[in-house]
Amino acid sequence: MPDxxxxxxxxxxxxxxxxxxxxxxxxxxxxxxxxxxxxTAKAAVEVPVPFAxxxxxxxxxxxxxxxxxxxxxxxxxFAEPGVTVSTTSxxxxxxxxxxxxxxxxxxxxxxxVEAPVVKGAAPGVISPFVRKMAADNGIDLAKVTATGPDGxxxxxxxEAALKKPVSKSKRIPLxxxxxVVADKLTASRREIPEATVWVDVDATELVAARAxxxxxxxxxxxxxxxxxxxxxxxxKKYPELNSRVEGDEIVLLDGIHLGFxxxxxxxxxxxxxxxxxxxxxxxxxAAIGDRARTARDGKLAPADLTxxxxxxxxxxxxxxxxxxxxxxxxxxxxxGIGRIIxxxxxxxxxxxxxxxxxLTLAFDHRVCDGGTAGGFLRFVADCVESPVTALGxx
Numbered sequence: 210m211p212d213x214x215x216x217x218x219x220x221x222x223x224x225x226x227x228x229x230x231x232x233x234x235x236x237x238x239x240x241x242x243x244x245x246x247x248x249t250a251k252a253a254v255e256v257p258v259p260f261a262x263x264x265x266x267x268x269x270x271x272x273x274x275x276x277x278x279x280x281x282x283x284x285x286x287f288a289e290p291g292v293t294v295s296t297t298s299x300x301x302x303x304x305x306x307x308x309x310x311x312x313x314x315x316x317x318x319x320x321x322v323e324a325p326v327v328k329g330a331a332p333g334v335i336s337p338f339v340r341k342m343a344a345d346n347g348i349d350l351a352k353v354t355a356t357g358p359d360g361x362x363x364x365x366x367x368e369a370a371l372k373k374p375v376s377k378s379k380r381i382p383l384x385x386x387x388x389v390v391a392d393k394l395t396a397s398r399r400e401i402p403e404a405t406v407w408v409d410v411d412a413t414e415l416v417a418a419r420a421x422x423x424x425x426x427x428x429x430x431x432x433x434x435x436x437x438x439x440x441x442x443x444x445k446k447y448p449e450l451n452s453r454v455e456g457d458e459i460v461l462l463d464g465i466h467l468g469f470x471x472x473x474x475x476x477x478x479x480x481x482x483x484x485x486x487x488x489x490x491x492x493x494x495a496a497i498g499d500r501a502r503t504a505r506d507g508k509l510a511p512a513d514l515t516x517x518x519x520x521x522x523x524x525x526x527x528x529x530x531x532x533x534x535x536x537x538x539x540x541x542x543x544x545g546i547g548r549i550i551x552x553x554x555x556x557x558x559x560x561x562x563x564x565x566x567x568l569t570l571a572f573d574h575r576v577c578d579g580g581t582a583g584g585f586l587r588f589v590a591d592c593v594e595s596p597v598t599a600l601g602x603x
Contacts, residue, residue, distance in 0.1 A: 434494025
């Protein structure tokens with residue numbers, strides 16, 4: 210009876226949490242059938258089984274965190290007489306879609322990983338039922354008095370904790386995507402000497418240009434797509450902002466891989482459009498829209514969230530005018546766009562109502578000074594105020 214072990218999901222990830230099972234004990238599965246969905250620190254991933262047979266055991270509950278190499282499920286042969294199924298450990302070789310393993314003819318010995326004992330301050334928990342019971346009821350196992358041998362927490366201990374007055378405070382584990390975001394933001398604040406510049410711009414012509422571009426077309430351009438195109442052009446003029454610091458060196462990067470902030474049900478994500486500098490305005494806008502939808506659907510691959518060199522953040526969708534955004538470590542800068550609203554504005558010496566928004570640029574002061582940062586921001590602002598002229602020159 211082979212055990213299917215949690216595979217290496219790539220990008221150096223060492224653990225994953227079970228989101229939901231697609232099979233149960235007794236189900237018949239085929240090679241490469243999706244059996245479980247897990248959440249890594251970067252994305253939700255559907256995992257196929259490399260064996261065919263009958264599921265004889267599931268080695269984890271939804272919400273449980275497993276290390277890479279721990280058993281996910283066990284598969285036995287078919288129960289029906291006369292039917293034989295290969296249950297060799299080599300399987301299909303396609304352990305994870307997108308992360309295939311090379312086929313091999315050697316027999317590999319399956320290393321069994323003992324089920325982890327979840328420990329609190331001193332006690333431990335062996336029973337998955339007890340762990341699930343505590344998790345379902347919001348019980349902190351570190352605060353449960355253990356009465357079992359060797360400090361093991363038993364069911365009766367959790368039941369006793371349930372009878373105690375419950376604190377109204379809520380604790381949310383910092384895991385998955387939220388933990389990745391927290392780690393990157395902390396690293397950014399700790400390592401990057403950040404400075405911020407901002408400017409108010411008249412976006413009236415930008416809104417008009419977008420309407421003209423989208424007239425009678427099946428490939429509409431978004432406002433974020435237009436501003437992203439201007440940002441890419443600005444990075445070609447000011448390459449210091451498309452860089453990163455490595456040790457005692459500033460590395461000016463070859464390609465422009467544009468990240469953009471996307472709010473999803475799983476938290477803030479930054480999908481990346483690779484080689485954005487080679488795309489037309491419509492292609493770049495379409496790529497941003499496609500990745501945003503994929504992010505909201507929870508279908509982004511880990512590779513789609515890495516490798517960015519510069520980030521744009523449209524926080525105007527939240528109804529705010531400005532923000533001193535945190536740089537997406539290890540990048541050198543982030544451009545923010547506030548909401549576009551009607552404001553009084555002086556045009557040709559006369560007061561008029563115009564559509565105005567605020568642009569902000571947070572930048573790593575190690576890679577450039579205010580002159581470069583201001584020059585880049587002013588270039589983008591000029592493009593926003595005169596988009597037709599800018600697009601004609603790009």
